[in-house]
Amino acid sequence: MSERPLILITNDDGYAAKGLRVLMECAADYGDVVVMAPDRNASGLSHSFTSGRPLRVNDIERREGVVAYSCDGTPVDCVKLAIEHFCSRKPAVVLSGINHGSNSSVNVLYSGTMGAVIEASTYGFNAIGFSLTDHAKDANFDYCVPYIRQILSTTLANGLPEGVSLNVNFPIGQINGLRVCHEAKAHWADSFEHRVDPYGRSYWWLTGRFICDDDNPDTDERALAEGYASVVPTQPDYTSYEALPLLKKIYGVDR
Amino acid sequence: MSERPLILITNDDGYAAKGLRVLMECAADYGDVVVMAPDRNASGLSHSFTSGRPLRVNDIERREGVVAYSCDGTPVDCVKLAIEHFCSRKPAVVLSGINHGSNSSVNVLYSGTMGAVIEASTYGFNAIGFSLTDHAKDANFDYCVPYIRQILSTTLANGLPEGVSLNVNFPIGQINGLRVCHEAKAHWADSFEHRVDPYGRSYWWLTGRFICDDDNPDTDERALAEGYASVVPTQPDYTSYEALPLLKKIYGVDR
Numbered sequence: 404m405s406e407r408p409l410i411l412i413t414n415d416d417g418y419a420a421k422g423l424r425v426l427m428e429c430a431a432d433y434g435d436v437v438v439m440a441p442d443r444n445a446s447g448l449s450h451s452f453t454s455g456r457p458l459r460v461n462d463i464e465r466r467e468g469v470v471a472y473s474c475d476g477t478p479v480d481c482v483k484l485a486i487e488h489f490c491s492r493k494p495a496v497v498l499s500g501i502n503h504g505s506n507s508s509v510n511v512l513y514s515g516t517m518g519a520v521i522e523a524s525t526y527g528f529n530a531i532g533f534s535l536t537d538h539a540k541d542a543n544f545d546y547c548v549p550y551i552r553q554i555l556s557t558t559l560a561n562g563l564p565e566g567v568s569l570n571v572n573f574p575i576g577q578i579n580g581l582r583v584c585h586e587a588k589a590h591w592a593d594s595f596e597h598r599v600d601p602y603g604r605s606y607w608w609l610t611g612r613f614i615c616d617d618d619n620p621d622t623d624e625r626a627l628a629e630g631y632a633s634v635v636p637t638q639p640d641y642t643s644y645e646a647l648p649l650l651k652k653i654y655g656v657d658r
Numbered sequence: 659m660s661e662r663p664l665i666l667i668t669n670d671d672g673y674a675a676k677g678l679r680v681l682m683e684c685a686a687d688y689g690d691v692v693v694m695a696p697d698r699n700a701s702g703l704s705h706s707f708t709s710g711r712p713l714r715v716n717d718i719e720r721r722e723g724v725v726a727y728s729c730d731g732t733p734v735d736c737v738k739l740a741i742e743h744f745c746s747r748k749p750a751v752v753l754s755g756i757n758h759g760s761n762s763s764v765n766v767l768y769s770g771t772m773g774a775v776i777e778a779s780t781y782g783f784n785a786i787g788f789s790l791t792d793h794a795k796d797a798n799f800d801y802c803v804p805y806i807r808q809i810l811s812t813t814l815a816n817g818l819p820e821g822v823s824l825n826v827n828f829p830i831g832q833i834n835g836l837r838v839c840h841e842a843k844a845h846w847a848d849s850f851e852h853r854v855d856p857y858g859r860s861y862w863w864l865t866g867r868f869i870c871d872d873d874n875p876d877t878d879e880r881a882l883a884e885g886y887a888s889v890v891p892t893q894p895d896y897t898s899y900e901a902l903p904l905l906k907k908i909y910g911v912d913r
Contacts (some may be wrong), residue, residue, distance in 0.1 A: 419882065425768070428752065444710070446709075447706055447707050447708070447709055448704075448706045449703075449704040449705035449707075449773065450704035450767045450768050451702055451703045451704040451706045451768070451770075452702050452704075452768060452864065453702070453864065454701075454702055454864050455699070456866075457853070457861040457862055457863045458839055458861065458862045458863075458864070459806065459859075459860075459861055459862075460849070460862070469782075471712075472766040473822075475818040476669075477878075479768075479809060480864070481718045483850070483864065484850055484862055484864075487848065487849060487850055488850060503888075509780055509894060511790065511896050512705045512776065512780075512896075513705050513706070513707060514893055515706075517896075518704065520732075521767065521896070522767075524768075525764055525845040525846075527843055527845075537877070548755045556680070557907045557908060557909070561908060563901075564698065564898070564900075565815070566843070566882045566898075566906060567843060567898045568903075569902045570896070575858065580911070581799055581909055581911060582911060582913055583902060583905045583909055583911055583913070584902075584905045584913065585895070585897040585899065585902065586895050586896060586897045588821075588895075590780040590781055591780075592743065593738045594742060595713070595739055595742055597743070598712070604714075605714075605715065606712035606714055607715070607736070607743065608711065609707065609708065609709050609712075609738065609739075613911045620913075622876045623913055635896075635897055635907065636897065636898040636901035636902060636905050637895060637896045637898060638897075638898035638899065638901070639764060639767055639896070640840070640841050640843075640891075640892055641766050641767075641776070641841065641892045641893060641894070642820070642840040642841045642891065642893075643821075643822045643891040645819075646819045646891035646893070647839075647840065648890060649819060649836060650838045650889065650891050653812060654659065654812070654815060654836055654838055655837060656835070656837060656838055658837055658838070658839065658875075658876055
């Protein structure tokens with residue numbers, strides 16, 4: 404029986420994405436790999452899951468140390484289903500990515516890559532999302548690989564604090580080092596382009612611009628802008644603990 | 659020109675849901691109401707948005723002080739699109755719900771209702787999600803209404819702290835009061851029922867059980883279990899600030 408750690412991998416760009424293949428090959432040096440990835444591009448699906456219809460699974464690949472499936476669900480579905488039905492033992496770590504495009508700052512909210520990671524962490528698994536700030540299909544992941552190896556081996560050796568997962572983003576090109584940092588405050592300035600179809604009916608296309616005015620030097624955006632990989636420890640509790648006392652006062656309650 | 663505040667309303671159960679109608683009627687006493695809600699049940703869509711296809715909008719209702727539309731996007735899409743193209747002025751508050759079913763604790767991660775609320779808060783709007791812990795289509799929202807009035811009028815008068823939105827959940831039946839609290843730690847114990855279709859092919863249906871072992875007395879789950887409405891101040895930063903020093907030490911970096 405194998406004593407190698409089991410490494411579960413998913414993503415949101417779909418099983419055919421280059422970033423997923425790079426992550427698979429990298430992880431295969433550290434353990435037995437199970438891949439369960441969406442059967443299509445599932446970007447922007449955040450933490451969504453599927454309950455209104457059942458899921459289908461396809462066999463993609465099977466070789467020494469690597470088994471890969473695709474599934475018609477969301478990245479969160481992939482994690483849930485793989486852990487229960489497609490992993491022969493408990494994963495030592497759940498990886499997601501390498502995403503084609505940034506998941507830094509507020510992008511983590513929308514990200515299917517990070518949805519899968521945070522989902523895995525709520526079950527108590529070590530989980531890490533990797534993203535490169537390059538949307539290109541043929542993006543060059545070569546500079547990311549040594550950092551992925553470092554972070555993966557460190558996590559396999561030490562684990563992560565309970566309930567904490569990692570959101571790792573890489574800048575394009577050479578990387579100056581690694582920084583442990585927090586999310587930058589930012590938002591998307593959205594606009595919708597109004598168009599009219601050949602039948603005279605309106606439709607709206609989303610476009611947007613990322614706005615970050617956060618000049619704190621310890622953010623992920625700053626790290627990436629200075630050519631560093633950003634490592635943000637991430638947890639799933641949305642509570643604003645700072646706001647609790649003020650709201651208790653406003654509502655006149657002591658708990 | 660009207661001086662009444664503009665109140666934007668969405669949900670994830672779809673524009674025909676009873677909970678949305680109750681919230682519309684309630685809000686219409688406080689301002690001019692614009693509704694932009696999904697044209698179908700869009701539960702479990704979390705913070706997902708639509709970029710791969712354009713959005714369509716339908717006129718649903720137009721009467722003194724109330725304009726309602728439906729849209730084929732997600733709850734987050736509804737907020738983005740309504741703010742840019744369907745609100746005549748800046749909303750004083752964005753409301754979501756009343757959801758049929760709980761969005762307490764870790765459920766906030768998956769919730770389209772709260773996805774819309776958190777989205778609105780990243781743009782700097784006051785935003786509140788309301789949910790009743792009853793999935794029934796004909797759920798009784800009567801006991802919620804006085805609390806919605808209190809929270810809505812308080813928010814219109816005072817605003818909310820910057821970047822903070824409210825996640826309000828109601829227990830079924832009579833309500834003992836209101837508590838300001840934090841999310842309970844919990845997770846879903848998922849399982850998938852494996853079935854075989856008439857053509858001999860496998861499919862998997864998600865089922866799940868909510869597991870909360872958190873015995874902290876100041877959680878939303880405790881408040882609901884004791885018959886109180888839970889008000890959780892919510893913010894969109896996933897960073898685990900507690901884990902930063904340990905991770906800096908592990909990776910040997912000072913930032």
